[in-house]
Amino acid sequence: MNTHAVELHQVGKRYKYFSLNDISLSLPTGSITGFIGVNGAGKSTTIRILLGLVHQDHGSVQVLGQTMPEQQVLAKREIGYVSEDMRLYPKASLAWHMQFIQSIYPNWDQAYAEQLLKRFDLRAEQKIKGLSHGQRVKATLLLALARRPKLLILDEPTTGLDPVARQEVLTALIEVLADEDRTILFSSHNTLDVEQISDQVVFIDQGSIIEARSKEDLLDAWRRLRVRVAADQTVAQLPNVLQHQGHGQLQTIITNRYSPELQQTYQQAGLEIQAVELLTLEEIFVASIQARREGKNL
Numbered sequence: 001m002n003t004h005a006v007e008l009h010q011v012g013k014r015y016k017y018f019s020l021n022d023i024s025l026s027l028p029t030g031s032i033t034g035f036i037g038v039n040g041a042g043k044s045t046t047i048r049i050l051l052g053l054v055h056q057d058h059g060s061v062q063v064l065g066q067t068m069p070e071q072q073v074l075a076k077r078e079i080g081y082v083s084e085d086m087r088l089y090p091k092a093s094l095a096w097h098m099q100f101i102q103s104i105y106p107n108w109d110q111a112y113a114e115q116l117l118k119r120f121d122l123r124a125e126q127k128i129k130g131l132s133h134g135q136r137v138k139a140t141l142l143l144a145l146a147r148r149p150k151l152l153i154l155d156e157p158t159t160g161l162d163p164v165a166r167q168e169v170l171t172a173l174i175e176v177l178a179d180e181d182r183t184i185l186f187s188s189h190n191t192l193d194v195e196q197i198s199d200q201v202v203f204i205d206q207g208s209i210i211e212a213r214s215k216e217d218l219l220d221a222w223r224r225l226r227v228r229v230a231a232d233q234t235v236a237q238l239p240n241v242l243q244h245q246g247h248g249q250l251q252t253i254i255t256n257r258y259s260p261e262l263q264q265t266y267q268q269a270g271l272e273i274q275a276v277e278l279l280t281l282e283e284i285f286v287a288s289i290q291a292r293r294e295g296k297n298l
């Protein structure tokens, strides 16, 4: 078994108005990675390169031990892919699609497919054209999950789903990972979903990866400190202050390098620390993008 399901090294792709800038990324086997970026950041382009649908201009791409795009036929047998723009046949039923996929993929798990039908409250005999948006997303997900792929790549899997449906989908994804040699990459604008289920987080901005590490490490490193400062003190010059707000005596500092030692340094500089708070993944994402756009190093 490979220790990494996906390895990108210095991968670049140039379009007229956009370029993916030599990105490197590793997804450990058995992990679930949330891939977060604003519109147009390069999430789908990266995913298409992983699938061999778009060829990189340079750099190496290994997916499940296969070199992409050259060995994409072999890799694709083991990859399940779900995106919003996937087309099912509107006039055919879900059962027809299930049989069709079963005939192509030997790993199809019919018992699991039936379990997912119940979980997602879908009827196999219903035609695709009669399904609501959310039901269509769940149907596509069922077709991908029941193939039992080694790597599941989901482009915005929860967009447009109601909160209950979102939770059902997220629970199904967590269950996939009970089997430890399966790996999931999912892109999302929804940081709440990523915070809930991923164990690795990747931020992409303007074609560059700006953060890639374990969710726990990331959440632990970022803090908001509420501090009382002396009148003549300048907070901005203290070490590891990424952002600060307020001009009077009470100010807030945001740091992405929190440690008890850093807190001591601030205290020794004369700050009175009134509170130390964790940030949500959404706050961390927004602050990371802002810092980068202001030319600060993360």
Ligand SMILES: Nc1ncnc2c1ncn2[C@@H]1O[C@H](COP(=O)(O)OP(=O)(O)OP(=O)(O)O)[C@@H](O)[C@H]1O
Pocket: 015, 016, 017, 018, 037, 038, 039, 040, 041, 042, 043, 044, 045, 046
């Ligand atoms: N085939 C193409 N030709 C030219 N430009 C392209 C092509 N495909 C993507 N792009 C450009 O690459 C940029 C990144 O697009 P991409 O779809 O990867 O972003 P994304 O992060 O998935 O965005 P969103 O969240 O809006 O789906 C966009 O500016 C897009 O216009």
